[in-house]
Amino acid sequence: MTETFIGGFLSGLLSRGFLGARVGYGFYFTTSRLFGVDPGSHGGSELTGTMEGYIDGQLMPTLSADDNEKVIAQLERIKDFDLAKDQIETIELKKPGSYGIGFGRIRVVPATGRTISIQLRHPVVYDRLVLLTQAFSPEVVRTRRFLSV
Numbered sequence: 001m002t003e004t005f006i007g008g009f010l011s012g013l014l015s016r017g018f019l020g021a022r023v024g025y026g027f028y029f030t031t032s033r034l035f036g037v038d039p040g041s042h043g044g045s046e047l048t049g050t051m052e053g054y055i056d057g058q059l060m061p062t063l064s065a066d067d068n069e070k071v072i073a074q075l076e077r078i079k080d081f082d083l084a085k086d087q088i089e090t091i092e093l094k095k096p097g098s099y100g101i102g103f104g105r106i107r108v109v110p111a112t113g114r115t116i117s118i119q120l121r122h123p124v125v126y127d128r129l130v131l132l133t134q135a136f137s138p139e140v141v142r143t144r145r146f147l148s149v
Helices: 065-078 123-136
Strands: 005-016 022-030 033-037 079-085 088-095 104-110 116-120 141-144
Touching: 005 065, 005 123, 022 065, 022 123, 033 065, 088 123, 104 123, 116 123, 123 141
Parallel strands: 088 141
Antiparallel strands: 005 022, 005 116, 022 033, 033 079, 088 104, 104 116
């Protein structure tokens, strides 16, 4: 089966560390894998221009076979991590509050290994990640509203 790029983005509205001190992260999805991209390491700062936010101005673009291969090769080179679809138990998304009140979170729970947890600083990144994760693997996605336990 051919791996096809679904979409993704890199944003300062995603953060890690204590109180979200490390600002900036990216999530990119293919039909087979989820890629995490840290702009501060692994060459993630190479993602500029169209790759940084969207591709061709779209969250989920339709790419030619050649462009599809180029994007996946670039993600391979700069990834912080990648997980195959069958390595992921759940992807939990918790919506952040409005107007900067409270962080949301995406937690990627693999079958083995450490859980990846990234803070969502604005509802727009939650909405984008819901679209992308549903296109990637709807059966592993769990969503929670702001202030839910």
